Amino acid sequence: MTRHEGDMERTFAALPPAHGRGFAQTWWGQAWLRALEDTALDSGQVKTGRGLARAGAVGAVSVRPGRITAVVQDRDRTTHRADVLLAELPAEQWDRLLDLAVERSGHVAALLDREMPTHLVEDAASEGIDLLPGLGDLEPECDCGAWDHCGHTAALCYQVARLLDQDPFVLFLMRGRAEDALLEALRARSAAPAETAPEPDGVDAAEAYAAGDILP
Known part of the structure; x- marks a missing residue:
């Protein structure tokens, strides 16, 4: 269940324990986790976080521009507030991203179906716009005192991968645009009339005939 705190914040209820693979079934969810795994200096902390998320130890997740937040419970039942920042x-x-989204047919329909269009991400990246996070983009903050990714921030990232699988608009909100505002902007661009084509050079046929430029 998702609770909307306002246009620029969404709160997702705690998810149950994950079974099977559990995390990142979509290509964009996998890209999110790669950013975590490539950034974290301690792979053991990443493994700990994955275990905590799999066990259902991550509480409700708050998503807003630039930040995700949750309370994570350790195995000893102590709790910590974990935040991960994304510019x-x-x-x-x-x-420019909105322009790219309406330039190719199917992008908006894919987003409405909760799919992240591969070509949109690739086209944006080719112009220097990184929608998905990369190495070093997921900045951790945790009240446990760790200066790098700890098990708590890693657990939060794994939980958010599950949310991203279900709804790529979570990523757009982190990047600074709420779903309603994003869709409204896309509709406005899609409905914008095409520029009127310029009239070709030349003169009216009747004028040309009267001037003797056209032989009878």
């Missing part, structure tokens, strides 16, 4: 896209990059 928002600047306004000019958002404008």
Whole structure:
């Protein structure tokens, strides 16, 4: 269940323990976890976080521009507030990303189906717009005192991978644009009339005939 705190914050109820593979069934969810695993200096902490998330130790997740937050319970039942920061896209990059989204047919429909269009991410990256996080982009903060990714921030990232699998708009919100505002901007761009084509050079046929430029 998702609770909307406002246009720029969503809170997702705690998910039950994960069974089977459990995490990152989609290509964009897998890219999210690669960013965590490539960034964290201690693979043991990543493994601990995966175990905590799998056990259902991550509480409700708050998602807002630039930050995700949850309370994570250790195996000894102590709790810690974990945050992971992801930079928002600047306004000019958002404008270009929206333009790219409507340039190819199918992008908007895919988003409405809760799918992340591969070509949209690739086209954006080719213009220097990184929608998905990469190495070093997921910045951890935790009240346990760790300065790098700890088991708590890793657990939060694994839980968010499950949320991203279900709804890629979670990533757009982290990058600074709420779902309703994003869809409204896409609709406005899709409905914008095409520029009127310029009239070709030349003169009216009747005028040309009267001037003797056309032989009878």
